[in-house]
Structures are given as C-alpha cells and as structure tokens.
Amino acid sequence: xxxxxxxxxxLYDADQLSEQLPEGFGWEEMNGGIYEKMEKPKKKRKVFxxxxxxxxxxxxxxxxxxxxxxxxKKPAGPVATTRTATVEKLEKLNPIIxxxxxxEKIIVPTEKTLSNNKKNISTFKNKNTPTAISMVIPAxxxxxxxxxxxxxxxxxxITSTKKxxxxxxxxxxxxxxxxxxxxxxxxxxxxxxxxEFAKNLTPHIYGGxxxxxxxxxxxxxxxxxxxxxxxxYTGLEFTVLAYKNWQLNLxxxxxxAIQLFDFQNITDTIANGVAEVLTSITTNSLNGSVSEIxxxxxxxxxRTRNYLNYNTFRSHALRMTILRNFELSEKLSLxxxxxxxxxxxxxxxxxxxxxxxxxLDYGQENQIYRKHNFGLEGGLSLAYQxxxxxxxGNFWIEKSLEYSMEPTENIRPVFYKIGLGITxxx
Amino acid sequence: MVExxxxxxxxxxxxxxxxxxYQACAPYVYATIKRYIWQTEDIKDTMQxxxxxxxxxxxxxxxxxGTFNSWIRKIAVNQALMLIRKNKQFSHLVPxxxxxxxxxxxxxxxxxxxxxxxxKILESVPDGYRIVFTLYVIDGYDHKxxxxxxxxxxxxxxxxxxxxxxxxxxxxxxxxxxxxYGLF
Numbered sequence: 001x002x003x004x005x006x007x008x009x010x011l012y013d014a015d016q017l018s019e020q021l022p023e024g025f026g027w028e029e030m031n032g033g034i035y036e037k038m039e040k041p042k043k044k045r046k047v048f049x050x051x052x053x054x055x056x057x058x059x060x061x062x063x064x065x066x067x068x069x070x071x072x073k074k075p076a077g078p079v080a081t082t083r084t085a086t087v088e089k090l091e092k093l094n095p096i097i098x099x100x101x102x103x104e105k106i107i108v109p110t111e112k113t114l115s116n117n118k119k120n121i122s123t124f125k126n127k128n129t130p131t132a133i134s135m136v137i138p139a140x141x142x143x144x145x146x147x148x149x150x151x152x153x154x155x156x157x158i159t160s161t162k163k164x165x166x167x168x169x170x171x172x173x174x175x176x177x178x179x180x181x182x183x184x185x186x187x188x189x190x191x192x193x194x195x196e197f198a199k200n201l202t203p204h205i206y207g208g209x210x211x212x213x214x215x216x217x218x219x220x221x222x223x224x225x226x227x228x229x230x231x232x233y234t235g236l237e238f239t240v241l242a243y244k245n246w247q248l249n250l251x252x253x254x255x256x257a258i259q260l261f262d263f264q265n266i267t268d269t270i271a272n273g274v275a276e277v278l279t280s281i282t283t284n285s286l287n288g289s290v291s292e293i294x295x296x297x298x299x300x301x302x303r304t305r306n307y308l309n310y311n312t313f314r315s316h317a318l319r320m321t322i323l324r325n326f327e328l329s330e331k332l333s334l335x336x337x338x339x340x341x342x343x344x345x346x347x348x349x350x351x352x353x354x355x356x357x358x359x360l361d362y363g364q365e366n367q368i369y370r371k372h373n374f375g376l377e378g379g380l381s382l383a384y385q386x387x388x389x390x391x392x393g394n395f396w397i398e399k400s401l402e403y404s405m406e407p408t409e410n411i412r413p414v415f416y417k418i419g420l421g422i423t424x425x426x
Numbered sequence: 427m428v429e430x431x432x433x434x435x436x437x438x439x440x441x442x443x444x445x446x447x448y449q450a451c452a453p454y455v456y457a458t459i460k461r462y463i464w465q466t467e468d469i470k471d472t473m474q475x476x477x478x479x480x481x482x483x484x485x486x487x488x489x490x491x492g493t494f495n496s497w498i499r500k501i502a503v504n505q506a507l508m509l510i511r512k513n514k515q516f517s518h519l520v521p522x523x524x525x526x527x528x529x530x531x532x533x534x535x536x537x538x539x540x541x542x543x544x545x546k547i548l549e550s551v552p553d554g555y556r557i558v559f560t561l562y563v564i565d566g567y568d569h570k571x572x573x574x575x576x577x578x579x580x581x582x583x584x585x586x587x588x589x590x591x592x593x594x595x596x597x598x599x600x601x602x603x604x605x606x607y608g609l610f
Binding site for chain 1: 444445448449452453456466470471473474475477478481482539540541544562563564566591
C-alpha cells in the first residue's frame with residue numbers, strides 16, 4: 001500500500017464513523033424489510049437441485065431394485081429346478097435315450113410343480129423333423145391359452161421309472177434346458193412381462209454435430225462480435241430399463257465447442273489524457289488588460305482493434321434420458337425423448353491471435369463459462385439402421401438451468417444437437 | 427464499538443437488542459454499502475439484507491477473530507457485491523466507449539485531497555476498477571480475498587487496481603505522461 005492508498009484509507013477511516021444516516025433509513029422505516037428478509041424462503045434454485053438429485057437417485061434405485069429382483073428370479077424358476085433335478089436323478093437310474101421313435105402328444109400329469117402351476121407340456125415327434133416340444137400355458141386373466149413352441153437341438157428322453165410308476169414322465173436332457181428352454185424367456189416372462197431390465201445394461205456409443213449459443217452478459221460489445229463454431233458431442237450410455245418401446249438410459253457425455261471473438265477493425269474511443277485548453281480571451285478595452293479562461297478537458301483518441309480470440313469450451317456430463325421409439329419401417333425409426341444432465345468440469349481455454357496487448361486470457365482460473373450446471377434436454381431423432389450402426393438425424397436441445405453457485409454473468413451455453421449423429425449399440 | 431450487552435441481546439433474538447444494534451451500526455454499514463452502490467433504493471435493500479444476515483448469523487460472530495465492526499463490514503460488502511452481480515453491473519473488463527470522463531478542480535497534490543474529491547473521481551471510474559480499488563484501498567481486502575470475492579484471478583485484481591490508480595492519477599493530477607490503459 002503506497003502513500004496515496006494510505007491517504008485515502010485514512011480519509012475514509014476518519015470519516016466513516018461520523019457518517020450520518022439519511023432520511024428513510026431509520027429503524028422504524030427499515031425493520032419491516034429486515035424481518036421480512038429474515039423470513040424469506042430459500043431460493044428457488046435449490047428446488048431444481050434437489051429435484052434433479054432426488055429424481056436421479058430414484059431412477060438409479062429403481063433400476064437397481066429391478067435388476068436384483070429379476071436376477072433373483074432366474075435360479076428360482078420352479079419348472080427348471082425340478083426338471084433338472086429329475087433329469088439327474090433319472091439319468092443315474094437308467095436313462096433310455098430315444099429320439100428315433102415317433103411319439104404322440106403326451107400329457108404330463110405327475111410333475112408336482114407343473115400341475116400346481118397348471119402348465120401342460122406336450123411333445124410331438126415326426127420321423128423327418130427334429131423333435132418339437134410345445135407348452136400350453138393358461139393365461140390367468142383371460143382363460144385363454146398360450147402355446148410356446150420350440151425345437152430342442154439335442155435329445156429328448158422319454159422314460160418311466162419305478163418310482164414314478166403311474167404315468168410316463170417326459171425328461172429332457174440338460175442341454176435342452178440350458179440352450180432351449182430358458183425359463184426366463186418362456187415361463188418366466190409369462191409371469192413377469194411388465195417391465196424388464198435391459199439385458200447386460202445394453203451399451204451405446206454415440207456422437208454427432210453440436211451447435212452452441214450463449215451470451216456473455218458482462219459485455220455487449222464482445223457479444224456483438226462473438227460467434228460459436230460447430231462442435232461435437234460424444235458419449236457412452238447404457239439402457240438400464242426397457243418397457244415396450246420405452247427406454248431409460250444413463251451415461252456419460254463429452255461436448256466440445258469453440259467460441260470466437262472476432263475483432264477485425266473494431267474502433268472505439270478511449271480517453272488518453274487531460275489537457276488544459278484556452279477556451280476564451282477577454283480584453284478590457286479601457287485598460288487593455290487581457291483575461292484568459294482555461295478549462296481542463298479530457299482528450300480522447302480513436303483506437304482500432306484487430307485481433308481474433310477463440311475459446312475452447314469442453315464439458316463433461318452425466319446424463320439420464322427417457323426415450324420412446326417408434327418403428328417406422330424395418331430400418332427406419334423415430335425416437336422422442338427428454339432428460340437431464342449434470343455438466344461438470346466445464347473448461348475454458350482462451351487463445352488470442354494478433355498483436356493486441358490486451359489478451360482475453362480466459363483459462364481454468366478465469367472462466368467465462370459456468371464450471372458446473374444442470375441441464376434439461378429434449379428432442380427428436382430419426383434413425384436409419386445400417387448393421388450395428390444407426391445413422392441419425394437429430395433435433396435435440398439442451399438448456400442449462402439457472403441454478404449455479406457461480407457468478408451469474410458467466411455464460412450458460414445452450415446446446416443444439418442438430419444434424420448428423422451416429423450410434424453403435426452392443 | 428458495539429457493546430457486548432447489545433450483541434448478547436441479539437443472540438437471544440430480542441427485538442430491542444436488534445434495534446439498538448441497528449442504531450449503533452447503521453451509519454457505518456450505510457457508508458460501507460454506499461461505496462459500492464449509489465442508488466438509494468438499492469442501498470436500502472442491501473442494508474436490509476445485510477442486517478437480516480447479521481441478525482440471523484450473529485451467533486457465529488467470534489470476538490476473538492476480529493472486531494464486530496470488521497465482521498459486519500464483511501457482511502455488508504458481500505451483500506453489496508451480490509446485488510451488483512445480480513444486476514449484472516460488475517464488469518472487470520469494461521469497454522472504453524462506456525467510460526465517462528470527468529475533470530477535477532485545481533487540487534494538484536493529494537495531501538490536500540478531501541473525501542468529496544475522491545468520491546467525485548470514483549463516480550467516473552468504471553465499475554470493475556472502482557470495486558477493486560474500493561475493496562483494496564478503502565476496505566482493506568488483499569488481492570487473494572478480492573479474487574475470491576469477484577471470482578477473478580489475483581493477478582487480474584492487481585492489474586485492475588493498477589489501472590484504477592492510473593485512472594485516478596490521470597484525473598486528479600493532470601499528469602500528461604500518464605496514459606490510460608487500454609481497458610478491453
């Protein structure tokens with residue numbers, strides 16, 4: 001602190017304690033407002049944060065619960081367990097393998113678990129075709145029956161044992177159950193066909209063209225000469241829940257864009273000094289004396305700026321989207337959706353080209369973009385399937401929410417995923 | 427100095443204590459806020475916010491860490507800066523075409539300066555410079571604290587202060603050798 005600073009500091013220190021309150025600032029006039037502000041509810045922005053937070057967690061929780069509930073039903077399928085046990089038991093006794101002899105439709109009456117579930121299993125065999133097996137499953141609500149037909153690859157065993165004396169028992173080889181008769185896909189699904197957890201968290205890698213907008217509210221002049229160049233987005237997401245044509249996806253996304261501040265021959269006026277100027281001369285005609293009037297005026301100069309600054313914008317985001325797919329034809333489909341994202345580690349890096357000394361030195365510590373923000377998004381996507389890839393025409397918009405702990409003048413970009421995109425699903 | 431008795435009453439939430447605290451501190455808080463905000467309605471609003479915060483958080487005041495005046499001043503400054511941000515008035519890089527010019531009288535030595543002279547000059551200084559200058563020179567914040575408050579780099583704060591001083595010298599002392607920095 002130099003002597004000039006100290007002088008000013010002393011001036012204020014000496015004066016501030018003797019400051020008088022102007023009219024209208026007395027306790028009587030002010031206390032109403034103070035108490036009102038003390039009781040003011042918390043800001044709305046917190047609502048957005050908590051809505052997003054709770055929504056994300058509920059979504060994840062539902063996904064996890066569903067995953068474990070479905071998984072736990074797999075080994076507990078009553079038909080599969082009983083049958084496998086029967087196979088092992090009977091094979092040890094005296095397995096008779098016969099896939100040559102034609103057989104007629106046989107009703108299986110003795111398997112306890114099957115009869116309890118009111119499921120009838122019949123087999124058909126023809127000399128020239130592989131063994132065909134069908135199951136007739138009564139539907140609870142409609143009293144109608146549903147037949148699931150399938151072809152075993154290996155062998156069917158028809159046998160009777162001493163222990164199961166009364167009626168013949170159809171026994172399938174282990175391979176049939178492992179490869180053909182997946183209880184989750186037949187009987188399991190018949191019982192639990194409402195919502196299914198997507199198999200193995202189906203992953204999708206995607207990317208596409210990105211357009212961006214966003215204004216720097218601090219400075220209008222800079223906005224006039226600002227433009228965003230097209231960028232890209234890319235990401236990895238997993239389908240965690242699927243119901244009919246609906247999907248819930250969770251994933252990560254990266255975005256990249258460039259903002260240009262293009263100052264080519266921009267001129268403005270700057271103050272560059274104060275000069276004392278003679279503004280009038282008065283001559284006294286009686287005694288001949290001359291008086292001059294001089295005034296101090298600020299002098300100005302015109303400055304021309306000619307440089308180009310570009311900032312790279314990079315963001316990382318956690319994303320959750322809900323999609324509804326419409327199949328238009330065999331290869332063409334339309335999906336509509338909406339979702340939310342948490343963008344974090346938004347990075348700025350500024351570069352200046354030109355000879356101007358006043359660089360716009362934006363960097364990680366001098367941001368012009370929000371470092372963190374929540375976004376809401378929604379849009380449409382037309383997909384054309386080419387093998388495992390789908391080529392997409394996108395119209396998808398992501399708007400950043402107001403919620404932020406950072407200065408409000410920092411840019412909150414709006415992202416437009418408009419144009420081409422590509423997705424590879426596994 | 428605010429009496430410990432008044433602070434104690436406020437900690438208990440007594441309205442009489444709050445009234446006495448307001449009467450003791452309001453001129454000081456008013457003077458602090460007025461350095462950053464000039465519109466009367468805004469000053470009033472900011473003062474109410476500041477005192478609401480003081481009454482709400484007075485339990486957190488720790489006399490061993492500093493005086494009550496410096497604690498209440500920090501609250502007032504923070505509140506004023508919040509309003510400036512909210513109204514998007516703060517700009518640490520102001521284009522020069524928005525800068526007003528001003529001239530002073532015949533004072534040519536700062537030993538003779540008055541507070542009114544300084545305030546007159548400060549009125550013409552761009553917001554960004556003025557705020558850094560006021561925080562550093564008048565309210566005694568260091569560059570690290572200013573950087574944190576304004577979400578800028580400490581180096582930016584230093585350069586803003588240097589430019590603010592140039593501006594003030596230029597207008598106070600008519601020093602022809604002084605040149606205004608490019609502000610953008």
